[in-house]
Amino acid sequence: xxxxxxxxxxxxxxxxxxxxxxxxxxxxxxxxxxxxxxxxxxxxxxxxxxxxxxxxxxxxxxxxxxxxxxxxxxxxxxxxxxxxxxxxxxxxxxxxxxxxxxxxxxxxxxxxxxxxxxxxxxxxxxxxxxxxxxxxxxxxxxxxxxxxxxxxxxxxxxxxxxxxxxxxxxxxxxxxxxxxxxxxxxxxxxxxxxxxxxxxxxxxxxxxxxxxxxxxxxxxxxxxxxxxxxxxxxxxxxxxxxxxxxxxxxxxxxxxxxxxxxxxxxxxxxxxxxxxxxxxxxxxxxxx
Ligand SMILES: Nc1ncnc2c1ncn2[C@@H]1O[C@H](COP(=O)(O)OP(=O)(O)OP(=O)(O)O)[C@@H](O)[C@H]1O
Ligand SMILES: [Zn+2]
Numbered sequence: 001x002x003x004x005x006x007x008x009x010x011x012x013x014x015x016x017x018x019x020x021x022x023x024x025x026x027x028x029x030x031x032x033x034x035x036x037x038x039x040x041x042x043x044x045x046x047x048x049x050x051x052x053x054x055x056x057x058x059x060x061x062x063x064x065x066x067x068x069x070x071x072x073x074x075x076x077x078x079x080x081x082x083x084x085x086x087x088x089x090x091x092x093x094x095x096x097x098x099x100x101x102x103x104x105x106x107x108x109x110x111x112x113x114x115x116x117x118x119x120x121x122x123x124x125x126x127x128x129x130x131x132x133x134x135x136x137x138x139x140x141x142x143x144x145x146x147x148x149x150x151x152x153x154x155x156x157x158x159x160x161x162x163x164x165x166x167x168x169x170x171x172x173x174x175x176x177x178x179x180x181x182x183x184x185x186x187x188x189x190x191x192x193x194x195x196x197x198x199x200x201x202x203x204x205x206x207x208x209x210x211x212x213x214x215x216x217x218x219x220x221x222x223x224x225x226x227x228x229x230x231x232x233x234x235x236x237x238x239x240x241x242x243x244x245x246x247x248x249x250x251x252x253x254x255x256x257x258x259x260x261x262x263x264x265x266x267x268x269x270x271x272x273x274x275x276x277x278x279x280x281x282x283x284x285x286x287x288x
Contacts, residue, residue: 001285004051004097005277006042007104008058008087010079010131013038014274015045020282022115022268022275034081035090043094053098053288055280057107057273058087064102064149072101100284104273106143108266109136111276112227117267121224125217126272127152129210130230133177137221144221153177157212163205180209182231198237207238211245214263218246218256225257229266239263 002025007014009032016027026049030041046054060077063070072088088101102110109126118124118138127135133153137144144150154175165188169178178184185193188202196202214226228242243259256262266272 001282002049002051003278003281003285004046004049004054005107005274005281006054006056006058007107007273007277008032008056009104010059010077013042015042015049016274016277017049017051018274018278020279022111022271022278024271024274024278027274032079035085036081039087039090042091046095051095051097051281053100053281053285054091054095055100055102055107055110055277055282055284056087056091057102057104057277057280060103060149061151062087062101062103062149064145065147068148098281098284098288100280102143102145102280103134103136103149105134106136106145106149107276107280108229108272109138109227109276110143110280111268111272111274111278112266113138113141114279115268115275116272117227117264118225119267123221123223124225124227125152125221125223126227126229126266127210127213127217128230129181129228129232131182133181133230135217137223139221152213152217153181155213155216157209157216160205160208176209176213180206180232185232193232194234198235203235203238204241206232207241208245210238211242211249214242214246215249218250218254225261226263227266228263229269229272233265236265239265 005016013030018024061075063073074082074085112118113124122141124138135152167174167178168184169175182193189196
């Protein structure tokens, strides 16, 4: 059995083949340009590398409910050409295998939940803090969706006293993504996140907003584990600060696992998405 994965991001698509244990046999990175150009490269990849099923995680927003007329579409993205694009419909015309369709963060969450850091627990949340912020919720070993997929990166937070940073999101006056994602760190400091000193005070601010988000996720979903990944979380010094602020904000309201096992880095590193795609392909095959 050879499984396929697509991690469809706003900057690049990764297509890969591998097996159900998460071994990646082959992968390619394709720049996200126009749907015609990028999808032609995706089609060519799976023609050259035949697979038995494909798991797809896409940037969005996307239609995830099968009874939604826009199921399988990338819906309202401002990315030129991709709004209202029937991704799944296109793929079905080019590959004749079972497909699993979800968001990029749900795909990564599934990888971590099946064979990554959350493999031993049924409820986990995967949060990526990168160019944007997204989160995927796994509830009882399944991807959680509501009326549509969640948009937890845009949760509202409390502005810290003295923080007059203009929220870096065109929709909200304050939200997690706008206050704490990589571009917000860039605007706050005038430097790329990776060049900001480890002890710069901006990290305490970023950690505070992420800690608030972890409290909100805890009281909303009661996960066993919260996984923090993405470019910003390469700053490992954030973890202890987030745990400390999380404990202060939760203030003993409910019991949670030991914090160094509750708020954790990803187990699969930069591979969560691709591995998740392979495992979603396996799921599609088992449901076909
Ligand atoms: N070592 C680092 N420390 C702090 N910030 C970093 C670091 N490396 C990358 N970043 C920031 O993370 C962001 C990129 O995030 P990431 O590497 O997760 O890629 P991405 O795929 O573009 O993100 P997204 O998942 O939102 O699409 C940039 O804003 C970058 O400045
Ligand atoms: Zn927002």
